[in-house]
Amino acid sequence: MEPVVAIGLSAIFVIVLILPFRVKCIEHNLELFLFVCGIAALSLAEFAGIPGEHTGWSLPIVIEALTSPLDVVRIFGIPIGIVQIVLIAGLLLYVFYHQIQSAVTGLTDKVPISIIAAALIIVLGILASIISAILAAIILVEVVNALPLGRQAKIDVTVVACFSIGLGAGLTPLGEPLSTIVISKLAGDPYHAGFGFLMSLVGVYIVPAIIVLGLVGMFILKRHTADTTLLECLVERESIRDVVIRAGKVYLFIMALIFLGEGFRPLILAFIVSIPPAGLYWINIASAVLDNATLAAAEISPALSLTQITGALMGLLIAGGMLIPGNIPNIIASCKLGITSSEWARVGVPLGLGLMACFFALIFIPPVFS
DSSP states (O other): OOHHHHHHHHHHHHHHHHHHHHOHHHHTTHHHHHHHHHHHHHHHHTTOOOTTOOOSOOHHHHHHHHHGGGOSEEETTEEEOHHHHHHHHHHHHHHTHHHHHHHHHHHHTTSOHHHHHHHHHHHHHHHHHHHHHHHHHHHHHHHHHHSSOOHHHHHHHHHHHHHHHHHHGGGSTTTOHHHHHHHHHTSSTTTOOOTTHHHHHHHHHHHHHHHHHHHHHHHHHHHHHTOTTOOOOOOOOOOHHHHHHHHHHHHHHHHHHHHHHHHTHHHHHHTGGGSOHHHHHHHGGGGGTSOHHHHHHHHOOTTSOHHHHHHHHHHHHHHTTTSGGGOHHHHHHHHHHTOOHHHHHHHHHHHHHHHHHHHHHHHHHHHHHO
């Protein structure tokens, strides 16, 4: 790859990583900022000059960016995508707003909030593998919004729950694009991956992690509810206009991630895929700001061992919870609850690094002594 292109793409990556925490107007317009950075990265990738690889702008990439948010699955021939789900769910939640608020309030009168939070984190983490990470995130934000908690408590619970949803979505091809891509790439020899492949491969790590995250959420809320100065912070009912705008923001966000992922593909092809498995695990922290499906498509292949595949997947899934652009649930939750990049990172980065360290020890250290 041309050195100038490598330097330029690296600079864009650093800008994407740092500026949302430093510049307020960027923090509050993150979708547009990432979209512009994605266009810049994709334009620069035109000049990468990697033998045998076409990088940069192409008609298929533009079509993918325009259609992917709108066409994830087809039901009776009708395309259904993330944007339609967010829009339809938002309209339904608008209609039943008061009923949802009353139901959650009634539940909090009978069950401690810390128990509700733990159950929410665990149940949605497991269900994300069946109902998709998108629907799990939409349910999450409505329940969290209805809980009688202060803003920081809601942020803490939301971030922990999005880690859980992101992990759980990796258990089946129904959960998110990353898992679908992995199954398709490993469908042939030697793994013949089917629907239950990911569950058998990483379920032993993910399911206990979801339970631990539930306990973490419980501990956090017990700490917050002990603060008698805490004031209730309820995000007011959205207008229909707000629901439509939020769906539009999600659409722009997904386009931005597709452009960023494709724009950074020269870096992935030139450097990342040649890194040893343990190093690749940590390099996959890049998933915090890049589309993890793009990274998975570049990294995962039948030539990898099960340990290598496990390490790459866990690195991608965990890091996706660290920052807002890392996962669709993060995007949906932050848009609905108004969580800024710095507020998310304050919880997500230390939690993500702690999980990364724990799973690194579980996945990579035992073989050293075997």
